Amino acid sequence: MLLLALDTSAAATVALLHDDTVVGRFASADTRSHAEVLAPAVHRILSEAGVAGTELDAVVAGVGPGPFTGLRAGLVTARTLGFVWDVPLHGVMSLDALAFDAAAGGAVPAGSAFLAGTDARRGEVYWAAYRAPSQSGALPELLDGPHVGTASTLPAGQPLVGRAAGLYPDDVDGVPAFAASDPDAASLARVARLRLLAGAPLRDTSPLYLRESDAQVPGPRKRATA
Structure with a gap:
């Protein structure tokens, strides 16, 4: 293939x-x-x-x-x-790829729950929750997400892989080997x-923005007054 x-x-x-x-x-x-x-x-x-x-x-x-x-x-x-x-x-x-890397690299124990997160800017992270496969070469199971929010709002007690872990080390339980990964x-x-x-279904290419664009259509101009 x-x-x-x-x-x-x-x-x-x-x-x-x-x-x-x-x-x-x-x-x-x-x-x-x-x-x-x-x-x-x-x-x-x-x-x-x-x-x-x-x-x-x-x-x-x-x-x-x-x-x-x-x-x-x-x-x-x-x-x-x-x-x-x-x-x-x-x-x-995209977070599926990050979770796959962490599971395939042995960064999270087989069968355990973990988080994958990337930099969403504005002091926030994009994240999703997964379960590591118990079988080598299998895909992690998506448990929840994706979401966007501050690092302090992520589920507690679960290790986080991805760049978000390196950005907010005081708020999350990061996995050092994957703390700078995208x-x-x-x-x-x-x-x-x-x-x-x-034979499993794949997504179409609809984007997961999770937030509105920073660019906004300007409103009508104010009329000049006498």
Whole structure:
């Protein structure tokens, strides 16, 4: 299975996977240039791998939660590529990729509940609750979420993986090995692949913004008075 995955819920990441092997990848921590870097990154990765877009089995997009502008850039790019190449397009919640990394890396005990969280800015975090699989290679079970809120409002007594843990160490029980982690496109593709192999449903590419955009349509101008 040949999958191209993109995620811009936090960092901009792109990955090409052949089955479980990463063939090419790109990551940029600059949250202001998602729209500019994605298309060139996809072109370079496919060119270096000698793969045409039409040969892909699917394009996978991280649907967030994430800030409006960055998340939209990734979804628009993924939708455009899927349309132009005429290949299936699937959505995966970005926090699922983060939770998968933590469970696969042994950062949380098998069968235990844990949280995955990313930076939502404004002093808040995007988060969801999971249960680690008891079987190696399986996917974590989503228990609750996604949500957005302050770190102090997260469920107590559950370890937190993801960048949110490093941002608010006094409010959460962070897992040090994953305290600076963001969702990764390669893990996004692995989550999608396991679901496709199991015949499990995937999301569409509707974005999980969870908040209104900062940009607002201005109201009517006030009439000048004499």
